[in-house]
Amino acid sequence: MPTPNEAALSLLETRRTIAALQLAEPGPSDAEIRRMIAAASRVPDHGKLTPWRFVLYRGAARAVLDEKLTPIFRARFPGAPEGKVLVEAQRFSAPPLTIGVLSTAAEHVKIPVWEQELSAGAATMNLMLAAHALGYAAQWLSGWCCYDDEAAALLGRKPGERFAGLVAIGAPTVPPVDRPRPAFEDVVTEWSA
Numbered sequence: 001m002p003t004p005n006e007a008a009l010s011l012l013e014t015r016r017t018i019a020a021l022q023l024a025e026p027g028p029s030d031a032e033i034r035r036m037i038a039a040a041s042r043v044p045d046h047g048k049l050t051p052w053r054f055v056l057y058r059g060a061a062r063a064v065l066d067e068k069l070t071p072i073f074r075a076r077f078p079g080a081p082e083g084k085v086l087v088e089a090q091r092f093s094a095p096p097l098t099i100g101v102l103s104t105a106a107e108h109v110k111i112p113v114w115e116q117e118l119s120a121g122a123a124t125m126n127l128m129l130a131a132h133a134l135g136y137a138a139q140w141l142s143g144w145c146c147y148d149d150e151a152a153a154l155l156g157r158k159p160g161e162r163f164a165g166l167v168a169i170g171a172p173t174v175p176p177v178d179r180p181r182p183a184f185e186d187v188v189t190e191w192s193a
């Protein structure tokens, strides 16, 4: 019988999203960011293609990015209420750190694109868990800017890439409140002949 790693299990069982707007300083240090990226890079990767990469949005660059994104948002959603624009204008400025995870999946002789994309999802989840393990909270986001060509290019997306997510990371300013999780019976079937 293997010895359970209760600390690791507890980490999985207690992780809860905290909304990006409820994340505050301090954010992760350079050394912590390196550690999170190393953990995120240790994911199953059929063919060892490394079909993902990371972009850091932090420091003073965040406000500059928000300033450049907001007019694009206004142009795309001219009827958006001012409150929504205000929230959008803080997308990157509010959390201390956002890490973009880009899937670089491409057609390959052996490895399906789908499997490469799953690896990017796994990298994103490892990033979330590493943030949690270091004592930070996080939110896995997407949103219009991941899918809008002009905005995504501004965020650093290259042709052919897709955002797996934007992971906002920081110190939680509110306690985590859990949400209902699927019951075992609802998500599991037992195969029988």
Ligand SMILES: Cc1cc2nc3c(=O)[nH]c(=O)nc-3n(C[C@H](O)[C@H](O)[C@H](O)COP(=O)(O)O)c2cc1C
Pocket: 015, 016, 017, 139, 140, 141, 142, 143, 164, 165
């Ligand atoms: C690929 C992906 C994109 C997401 N994008 C958003 C988003 O743009 N906005 C949002 O509020 N939640 C988004 N979510 C959901 C949250 O990350 C999170 O799963 C949700 O708040 C539930 O919290 P939990 O992690 O505690 O279960 C996304 C989740 C995934 C997997």
